[in-house]
Amino acid sequence: xxxxxxxxxxxxxxxxxxxxxxxxxxxxxxxxxxxxxxxxxxxxxxxxxxxxxxxxxxxxxxxxxxxxxxxxxxxxxxxxxxxxxxxxxxxxxxxxxxxxxxxxxxxxxxxxxxxxxxxxxxxxxxxxxxxxxxxxxxxxxxxxxxxxxxxxxxx
Amino acid sequence: xxxxxxxxxxxxxxxxxxxxxxxxxxxxxxxxxxxxxxxxxxxxxxxxxxxxxxxxxxxxxxxxxxxxxxxxxxxxxxxxxxxxxxxxxxxxxxxxxxxxxxxxxxxxxxxxxxxxxxxxxxxxxxxxxxxxxxxxxxxxxxxxxxxxxxxxxxx
DNA sequence: GTCATAGGACTACATTTGTAGTCGTTGTGT
DNA sequence: ACACAACGACTACAAATGTAGTCCTATGAC
Numbered sequence: 339x340x341x342x343x344x345x346x347x348x349x350x351x352x353x354x355x356x357x358x359x360x361x362x363x364x365x366x367x368x369x370x371x372x373x374x375x376x377x378x379x380x381x382x383x384x385x386x387x388x389x390x391x392x393x394x395x396x397x398x399x400x401x402x403x404x405x406x407x408x409x410x411x412x413x414x415x416x417x418x419x420x421x422x423x424x425x426x427x428x429x430x431x432x433x434x435x436x437x438x439x440x441x442x443x444x445x446x447x448x449x450x451x452x453x454x455x456x457x458x459x460x461x462x463x464x465x466x467x468x469x470x471x472x473x474x475x476x477x478x479x480x481x482x483x484x485x486x487x488x489x490x491x492x493x
Numbered sequence: 494x495x496x497x498x499x500x501x502x503x504x505x506x507x508x509x510x511x512x513x514x515x516x517x518x519x520x521x522x523x524x525x526x527x528x529x530x531x532x533x534x535x536x537x538x539x540x541x542x543x544x545x546x547x548x549x550x551x552x553x554x555x556x557x558x559x560x561x562x563x564x565x566x567x568x569x570x571x572x573x574x575x576x577x578x579x580x581x582x583x584x585x586x587x588x589x590x591x592x593x594x595x596x597x598x599x600x601x602x603x604x605x606x607x608x609x610x611x612x613x614x615x616x617x618x619x620x621x622x623x624x625x626x627x628x629x630x631x632x633x634x635x636x637x638x639x640x641x642x643x644x645x646x647x648x
Numbered sequence: 649g650t651c652a653t654a655g656g657a658c659t660a661c662a663t664t665t666g667t668a669g670t671c672g673t674t675g676t677g678t
Numbered sequence: 679a680c681a682c683a684a685c686g687a688c689t690a691c692a693a694a695t696g697t698a699g700t701c702c703t704a705t706g707a708c
Contacts, residue, residue, distance in 0.1 A: 350617055350695060354591050355542055365604030368655075384595060389699050393656075398695090411707045422600065426607045431587050434611065436509050437581055439537060440531030442517055443618075445577065450621040452650055453582045456589065458628035462635065463598075466605040467629050471611035475624050481617065507667055523685080546667050548686075553665090568676050568685055 345418045346428055355385060356395045357404060357418060357425070365417040367410070368393055432477035501575045501583055502557035510540060511550045511575060512559060512580070522565070523548055579599040 342467050349357060359374040360392060366374060376384040387425045396416055399405040404425075407414040457470065504512060514529040515521060527547045531539040534602060551571055554560040555613065562569040584603075592604050 341594035351591050352696065355595075356614050358600060359595055366695090375502070386699060391696075394696090394698075397657080405616060412653095412703095423607060426603050427610065428612055429588060429592060430577060430604075430607050433584060434615075436506050437584060440510075441513055445513060445517060447621070448578050448581050449585075450617065450624060452578060452585050454624045456585055458631045458635075460552065460589075460632065462632055464633070466602070467633050469605060469609045469625065470612060471629050473609035474622050476613045476616065476630070477617055480613075480621050490630065507666065511667090542666090543668060545669065549668075552687080567673095 346424055346429065347404055347426060348432075349399075349402075349404060353395055353402075353404070354383075355397055356392065356399060356424075357422070360405065360416060360418045360421040365415045367409075367413045367415055368396055369413075371396065371416060499547075501533070501579055502559055503583065503587075504554075504559060504580060508550055508554055508557075509580075511547065511554060512577070515560070515571060515573045516577040520563075520570045522570055523551055524568075526551065526571060548579075548594045 347390070356371060359371050363374055367387075371417070372387075372389050374425075375392070378384055396405065396482050400407060400416075404418070404420050405416050406419040407416045409415075447467070462470070510530070511526060514526050517620075518525075518529055518600055523544075527542075527544050530542070530547070551569075555562060559573070559575050560571050561569045561574040577629075579584065589604070593601050616624070
Protein backbone atom coordinates (compact mmCIF):
# COMPACT_ATOMS: atom_id res chain seq x y z
CA UNK A 339 0.00 0.00 0.00
CA UNK A 340 2.85 2.29 0.80
CA UNK A 341 4.53 1.85 -2.54
CA UNK A 342 3.07 4.37 -4.93
CA UNK A 343 5.47 3.89 -7.75
CA UNK A 344 2.68 4.10 -10.29
CA UNK A 345 1.26 6.87 -12.37
CA UNK A 346 4.44 8.47 -13.63
CA UNK A 347 4.07 12.04 -14.77
CA UNK A 348 3.11 11.94 -18.46
CA UNK A 349 5.66 13.48 -20.77
CA UNK A 350 4.93 15.91 -23.54
CA UNK A 351 6.34 15.18 -27.00
CA UNK A 352 9.31 17.51 -26.57
CA UNK A 353 10.00 16.11 -23.16
CA UNK A 354 10.09 12.66 -24.67
CA UNK A 355 12.75 13.84 -27.06
CA UNK A 356 14.94 14.90 -24.18
CA UNK A 357 14.27 11.76 -22.18
CA UNK A 358 15.24 9.59 -25.12
CA UNK A 359 18.67 11.15 -25.16
CA UNK A 360 19.16 10.40 -21.50
CA UNK A 361 17.78 6.90 -21.72
CA UNK A 362 20.11 6.11 -24.56
CA UNK A 363 23.31 7.75 -23.40
CA UNK A 364 22.92 7.58 -19.65
CA UNK A 365 23.47 10.51 -17.25
CA UNK A 366 24.52 13.70 -18.98
CA UNK A 367 25.08 17.36 -18.27
CA UNK A 368 22.71 19.84 -19.88
CA UNK A 369 25.30 20.70 -22.52
CA UNK A 370 25.66 17.09 -23.46
CA UNK A 371 21.95 16.51 -23.63
CA UNK A 372 21.78 19.44 -25.98
CA UNK A 373 24.65 18.07 -28.01
CA UNK A 374 23.07 14.64 -27.98
CA UNK A 375 19.84 15.70 -29.61
CA UNK A 376 19.16 13.97 -32.90
CA UNK A 377 20.53 15.30 -36.18
CA UNK A 378 19.62 14.39 -39.68
CA UNK A 379 21.94 12.88 -42.24
CA UNK A 380 23.57 16.23 -42.94
CA UNK A 381 24.25 16.88 -39.29
CA UNK A 382 21.50 19.42 -38.95
CA UNK A 383 19.62 19.22 -35.65
CA UNK A 384 16.22 17.70 -36.16
CA UNK A 385 14.77 20.03 -33.54
CA UNK A 386 15.73 23.58 -33.87
CA UNK A 387 15.89 24.32 -30.18
CA UNK A 388 17.94 26.90 -28.38
CA UNK A 389 20.09 25.58 -25.58
CA UNK A 390 17.84 27.49 -23.18
CA UNK A 391 14.89 25.55 -24.38
CA UNK A 392 16.57 22.31 -23.52
CA UNK A 393 17.43 23.68 -20.11
CA UNK A 394 13.81 24.56 -19.54
CA UNK A 395 12.73 21.09 -20.55
CA UNK A 396 15.27 19.52 -18.24
CA UNK A 397 14.01 21.63 -15.35
CA UNK A 398 10.43 20.73 -16.04
CA UNK A 399 11.35 17.08 -16.18
CA UNK A 400 13.05 17.34 -12.81
CA UNK A 401 9.96 19.08 -11.44
CA UNK A 402 7.82 16.27 -12.79
CA UNK A 403 10.05 13.70 -11.20
CA UNK A 404 11.03 12.16 -14.49
CA UNK A 405 14.66 13.16 -13.96
CA UNK A 406 16.87 13.70 -11.00
CA UNK A 407 20.35 15.12 -10.93
CA UNK A 408 23.58 15.20 -9.08
CA UNK A 409 25.74 18.23 -8.85
CA UNK A 410 29.09 17.72 -10.48
CA UNK A 411 31.44 20.66 -10.50
CA UNK A 412 29.47 23.68 -11.47
CA UNK A 413 26.80 21.79 -13.30
CA UNK A 414 24.20 19.10 -12.95
CA UNK A 415 24.43 15.60 -14.21
CA UNK A 416 20.91 14.68 -15.19
CA UNK A 417 19.73 11.11 -14.96
CA UNK A 418 16.43 9.47 -15.87
CA UNK A 419 14.39 8.76 -12.76
CA UNK A 420 11.70 6.81 -14.55
CA UNK A 421 12.13 3.79 -16.76
CA UNK A 422 11.62 4.18 -20.46
CA UNK A 423 9.52 1.07 -20.49
CA UNK A 424 7.19 2.40 -17.81
CA UNK A 425 6.69 5.61 -19.73
CA UNK A 426 6.19 3.79 -22.99
CA UNK A 427 3.65 1.54 -21.35
CA UNK A 428 1.81 4.54 -20.01
CA UNK A 429 1.73 6.21 -23.41
CA UNK A 430 0.58 3.15 -25.27
CA UNK A 431 -2.01 2.35 -22.65
CA UNK A 432 -3.26 5.90 -22.70
CA UNK A 433 -3.56 5.92 -26.44
CA UNK A 434 -5.39 2.62 -26.66
CA UNK A 435 -7.71 3.85 -23.99
CA UNK A 436 -8.39 7.11 -25.74
CA UNK A 437 -9.09 5.36 -29.00
CA UNK A 438 -11.17 2.50 -27.72
CA UNK A 439 -12.71 3.34 -24.35
CA UNK A 440 -16.48 3.29 -24.29
CA UNK A 441 -16.55 2.22 -27.85
CA UNK A 442 -18.38 -0.62 -29.45
CA UNK A 443 -16.90 -3.42 -31.49
CA UNK A 444 -16.71 -1.15 -34.54
CA UNK A 445 -14.39 1.27 -32.82
CA UNK A 446 -12.18 -1.51 -31.57
CA UNK A 447 -12.04 -3.01 -34.97
CA UNK A 448 -10.81 0.24 -36.47
CA UNK A 449 -7.98 0.31 -33.99
CA UNK A 450 -7.01 -3.27 -34.54
CA UNK A 451 -7.00 -2.65 -38.28
CA UNK A 452 -4.74 0.33 -37.89
CA UNK A 453 -2.49 -1.60 -35.57
CA UNK A 454 -2.30 -4.39 -38.09
CA UNK A 455 -1.25 -1.92 -40.76
CA UNK A 456 1.55 -0.64 -38.60
CA UNK A 457 2.64 -4.10 -37.57
CA UNK A 458 2.70 -5.09 -41.20
CA UNK A 459 4.75 -2.10 -42.34
CA UNK A 460 6.99 -1.43 -39.37
CA UNK A 461 10.67 -2.09 -39.52
CA UNK A 462 10.83 -4.92 -37.08
CA UNK A 463 13.67 -7.28 -36.42
CA UNK A 464 12.97 -10.98 -36.56
CA UNK A 465 13.21 -11.10 -32.82
CA UNK A 466 10.62 -8.41 -32.43
CA UNK A 467 8.27 -10.14 -34.80
CA UNK A 468 8.64 -13.34 -32.83
CA UNK A 469 8.03 -11.53 -29.57
CA UNK A 470 4.84 -10.02 -30.90
CA UNK A 471 3.68 -13.30 -32.37
CA UNK A 472 4.23 -14.99 -29.04
CA UNK A 473 2.16 -12.31 -27.36
CA UNK A 474 -0.74 -12.94 -29.73
CA UNK A 475 -0.43 -16.67 -29.14
CA UNK A 476 -0.61 -16.07 -25.42
CA UNK A 477 -3.64 -13.87 -25.89
CA UNK A 478 -5.34 -16.59 -27.84
CA UNK A 479 -4.76 -19.22 -25.21
CA UNK A 480 -5.91 -16.87 -22.46
CA UNK A 481 -9.12 -15.85 -24.22
CA UNK A 482 -10.62 -19.09 -25.50
CA UNK A 483 -13.98 -17.71 -26.62
CA UNK A 484 -14.22 -14.74 -28.87
CA UNK A 485 -16.63 -12.41 -27.04
CA UNK A 486 -14.49 -9.45 -26.02
CA UNK A 487 -14.40 -9.63 -22.28
CA UNK A 488 -13.92 -6.73 -19.91
CA UNK A 489 -10.20 -6.58 -19.84
CA UNK A 490 -7.83 -6.99 -16.93
CA UNK A 491 -7.34 -3.62 -15.40
CA UNK A 492 -3.93 -3.53 -13.80
CA UNK A 493 -5.08 -0.24 -12.21
CA UNK B 494 -0.56 17.68 -56.29
CA UNK B 495 -3.98 19.14 -55.84
CA UNK B 496 -5.24 16.51 -53.48
CA UNK B 497 -4.27 17.51 -49.97
CA UNK B 498 -6.40 15.09 -48.09
CA UNK B 499 -3.59 14.34 -45.70
CA UNK B 500 -2.57 15.71 -42.35
CA UNK B 501 -5.90 15.76 -40.54
CA UNK B 502 -6.04 18.12 -37.60
CA UNK B 503 -4.92 16.14 -34.51
CA UNK B 504 -7.59 15.72 -31.89
CA UNK B 505 -7.14 16.29 -28.20
CA UNK B 506 -8.29 13.56 -25.80
CA UNK B 507 -11.60 15.24 -25.04
CA UNK B 508 -12.18 15.90 -28.69
CA UNK B 509 -11.71 12.21 -29.35
CA UNK B 510 -14.41 11.44 -26.88
CA UNK B 511 -16.85 13.59 -28.80
CA UNK B 512 -15.77 12.22 -32.16
CA UNK B 513 -16.27 8.66 -30.96
CA UNK B 514 -19.90 9.40 -30.27
CA UNK B 515 -20.41 10.76 -33.75
CA UNK B 516 -18.49 7.97 -35.42
CA UNK B 517 -20.57 5.39 -33.63
CA UNK B 518 -24.01 6.90 -33.88
CA UNK B 519 -23.74 8.91 -37.08
CA UNK B 520 -24.83 12.55 -37.49
CA UNK B 521 -26.31 14.05 -34.35
CA UNK B 522 -27.46 17.36 -32.96
CA UNK B 523 -25.45 18.84 -30.10
CA UNK B 524 -28.05 17.68 -27.58
CA UNK B 525 -27.80 14.16 -28.82
CA UNK B 526 -24.04 14.15 -28.80
CA UNK B 527 -24.24 15.27 -25.20
CA UNK B 528 -26.79 12.58 -24.44
CA UNK B 529 -24.70 10.03 -26.27
CA UNK B 530 -21.61 10.49 -24.15
CA UNK B 531 -20.55 7.35 -22.31
CA UNK B 532 -22.00 6.42 -18.93
CA UNK B 533 -20.84 3.87 -16.46
CA UNK B 534 -22.81 0.86 -15.32
CA UNK B 535 -24.95 2.94 -13.00
CA UNK B 536 -25.82 5.43 -15.72
CA UNK B 537 -23.53 8.11 -14.41
CA UNK B 538 -21.74 10.05 -17.15
CA UNK B 539 -18.13 9.05 -17.37
CA UNK B 540 -17.16 12.62 -18.18
CA UNK B 541 -18.68 15.20 -15.98
CA UNK B 542 -19.07 17.82 -18.66
CA UNK B 543 -21.56 20.61 -18.86
CA UNK B 544 -23.58 20.76 -22.04
CA UNK B 545 -21.74 23.99 -22.85
CA UNK B 546 -18.47 22.19 -22.73
CA UNK B 547 -19.64 19.77 -25.35
CA UNK B 548 -20.84 22.66 -27.48
CA UNK B 549 -17.43 24.24 -27.24
CA UNK B 550 -15.77 21.00 -28.26
CA UNK B 551 -18.11 20.63 -31.21
CA UNK B 552 -17.30 24.15 -32.37
CA UNK B 553 -13.62 23.55 -32.08
CA UNK B 554 -13.94 20.35 -34.04
CA UNK B 555 -15.76 22.19 -36.79
CA UNK B 556 -13.04 24.84 -36.77
CA UNK B 557 -10.44 22.09 -37.10
CA UNK B 558 -12.29 20.55 -39.97
CA UNK B 559 -12.92 17.31 -38.14
CA UNK B 560 -16.67 17.89 -38.24
CA UNK B 561 -19.02 19.63 -40.54
CA UNK B 562 -22.68 20.33 -40.02
CA UNK B 563 -25.94 20.95 -41.70
CA UNK B 564 -28.55 23.28 -40.34
CA UNK B 565 -31.73 21.44 -39.47
CA UNK B 566 -34.49 23.51 -37.97
CA UNK B 567 -32.96 25.71 -35.37
CA UNK B 568 -29.98 23.54 -34.71
CA UNK B 569 -27.03 21.90 -36.36
CA UNK B 570 -26.69 18.30 -37.27
CA UNK B 571 -23.01 17.51 -36.75
CA UNK B 572 -21.31 14.91 -38.84
CA UNK B 573 -17.79 13.52 -38.80
CA UNK B 574 -15.76 14.98 -41.65
CA UNK B 575 -12.73 12.78 -41.08
CA UNK B 576 -12.62 9.02 -40.93
CA UNK B 577 -12.03 7.36 -37.60
CA UNK B 578 -9.48 5.11 -39.17
CA UNK B 579 -7.51 8.04 -40.55
CA UNK B 580 -7.43 9.69 -37.15
CA UNK B 581 -6.53 6.47 -35.42
CA UNK B 582 -3.73 5.93 -37.90
CA UNK B 583 -2.44 9.40 -37.26
CA UNK B 584 -2.48 8.90 -33.50
CA UNK B 585 -0.80 5.54 -33.58
CA UNK B 586 1.76 6.74 -36.07
CA UNK B 587 2.44 9.81 -34.02
CA UNK B 588 2.92 7.81 -30.88
CA UNK B 589 5.24 5.27 -32.43
CA UNK B 590 7.19 8.12 -33.89
CA UNK B 591 7.46 9.95 -30.61
CA UNK B 592 8.58 6.81 -28.82
CA UNK B 593 11.00 5.50 -31.39
CA UNK B 594 12.20 8.28 -33.67
CA UNK B 595 15.93 8.87 -33.62
CA UNK B 596 16.34 6.05 -31.23
CA UNK B 597 18.66 3.11 -31.40
CA UNK B 598 17.74 -0.53 -31.28
CA UNK B 599 17.37 -0.36 -27.50
CA UNK B 600 14.61 2.18 -27.69
CA UNK B 601 12.79 0.26 -30.35
CA UNK B 602 13.06 -2.89 -28.34
CA UNK B 603 11.43 -1.22 -25.35
CA UNK B 604 8.49 -0.23 -27.49
CA UNK B 605 8.12 -3.63 -29.05
CA UNK B 606 8.19 -5.19 -25.60
CA UNK B 607 5.50 -2.88 -24.38
CA UNK B 608 3.44 -3.54 -27.47
CA UNK B 609 3.82 -7.25 -26.91
CA UNK B 610 2.52 -6.85 -23.38
CA UNK B 611 -0.55 -5.04 -24.60
CA UNK B 612 -1.13 -7.49 -27.40
CA UNK B 613 -0.89 -10.28 -24.92
CA UNK B 614 -3.31 -8.79 -22.43
CA UNK B 615 -5.75 -6.94 -24.65
CA UNK B 616 -9.28 -8.12 -25.06
CA UNK B 617 -9.13 -9.16 -28.66
CA UNK B 618 -11.59 -11.19 -30.63
CA UNK B 619 -10.32 -14.20 -32.51
CA UNK B 620 -10.71 -12.28 -35.71
CA UNK B 621 -8.61 -9.45 -34.45
CA UNK B 622 -5.90 -11.80 -33.29
CA UNK B 623 -5.86 -13.42 -36.71
CA UNK B 624 -5.68 -10.05 -38.40
CA UNK B 625 -2.71 -9.04 -36.30
CA UNK B 626 -0.98 -12.36 -36.81
CA UNK B 627 -1.43 -12.01 -40.54
CA UNK B 628 0.13 -8.56 -40.40
CA UNK B 629 3.19 -9.93 -38.63
CA UNK B 630 3.42 -12.71 -41.16
CA UNK B 631 3.33 -10.16 -43.92
CA UNK B 632 6.01 -8.13 -42.20
CA UNK B 633 8.18 -11.17 -41.97
CA UNK B 634 7.88 -11.98 -45.63
CA UNK B 635 8.53 -8.37 -46.58
CA UNK B 636 11.64 -8.00 -44.44
CA UNK B 637 13.69 -11.10 -45.09
CA UNK B 638 16.82 -10.08 -43.26
CA UNK B 639 16.74 -8.69 -39.78
CA UNK B 640 18.58 -5.37 -40.09
CA UNK B 641 15.93 -2.76 -39.41
CA UNK B 642 15.56 -0.94 -42.66
CA UNK B 643 14.47 2.61 -43.18
CA UNK B 644 10.75 2.23 -43.21
CA UNK B 645 8.35 3.10 -45.98
CA UNK B 646 7.60 6.77 -45.74
CA UNK B 647 4.10 7.33 -47.01
CA UNK B 648 5.01 11.04 -46.92
C1' DG C 649 41.89 37.60 -4.63
C1' DT C 650 39.57 39.09 -9.12
C1' DC C 651 37.00 38.74 -13.08
C1' DA C 652 34.93 36.53 -16.93
C1' DT C 653 31.77 32.86 -17.73
C1' DA C 654 29.09 28.65 -17.74
C1' DG C 655 25.25 27.24 -15.45
C1' DG C 656 21.07 27.23 -12.87
C1' DA C 657 16.84 29.83 -11.09
C1' DC C 658 13.26 32.64 -12.30
C1' DT C 659 10.50 35.12 -15.67
C1' DA C 660 8.01 35.63 -20.15
C1' DC C 661 4.71 34.98 -23.52
C1' DA C 662 1.82 32.91 -27.27
C1' DT C 663 -0.94 28.69 -28.15
C1' DT C 664 -3.67 24.76 -27.11
C1' DT C 665 -6.65 22.43 -24.07
C1' DG C 666 -10.11 21.73 -20.50
C1' DT C 667 -14.19 23.70 -18.79
C1' DA C 668 -17.65 26.96 -18.83
C1' DG C 669 -20.48 31.36 -18.92
C1' DT C 670 -23.09 35.37 -21.33
C1' DC C 671 -25.82 37.21 -24.96
C1' DG C 672 -28.36 37.87 -28.84
C1' DT C 673 -31.30 35.43 -32.23
C1' DT C 674 -34.66 32.39 -33.89
C1' DG C 675 -38.12 28.92 -33.92
C1' DT C 676 -42.31 27.43 -31.16
C1' DG C 677 -46.37 27.23 -28.60
C1' DT C 678 -50.66 29.70 -27.62
C1' DA D 679 -48.23 38.64 -32.33
C1' DC D 680 -45.72 37.59 -28.03
C1' DA D 681 -43.01 35.48 -24.60
C1' DC D 682 -39.86 32.07 -23.83
C1' DA D 683 -36.95 28.32 -24.51
C1' DA D 684 -33.19 26.46 -27.27
C1' DC D 685 -29.36 27.40 -30.21
C1' DG D 686 -25.24 29.07 -31.81
C1' DA D 687 -21.59 32.90 -31.50
C1' DC D 688 -18.47 34.98 -28.71
C1' DT D 689 -15.98 35.53 -24.40
C1' DA D 690 -13.40 33.80 -20.23
C1' DC D 691 -9.88 31.91 -17.76
C1' DA D 692 -6.52 28.62 -15.67
C1' DA D 693 -3.15 24.95 -16.66
C1' DA D 694 0.05 22.81 -19.77
C1' DT D 695 3.20 23.26 -23.56
C1' DG D 696 6.58 25.15 -26.83
C1' DT D 697 10.12 28.28 -26.99
C1' DA D 698 13.11 31.45 -25.04
C1' DG D 699 15.25 35.47 -22.36
C1' DT D 700 17.30 37.79 -17.97
C1' DC D 701 19.98 37.74 -14.04
C1' DC D 702 22.67 36.24 -10.15
C1' DT D 703 26.17 32.99 -8.52
C1' DA D 704 29.39 29.63 -8.02
C1' DT D 705 33.62 28.07 -10.68
C1' DG D 706 37.65 28.17 -12.68
C1' DA D 707 41.64 30.83 -14.88
C1' DC D 708 45.18 33.94 -13.58
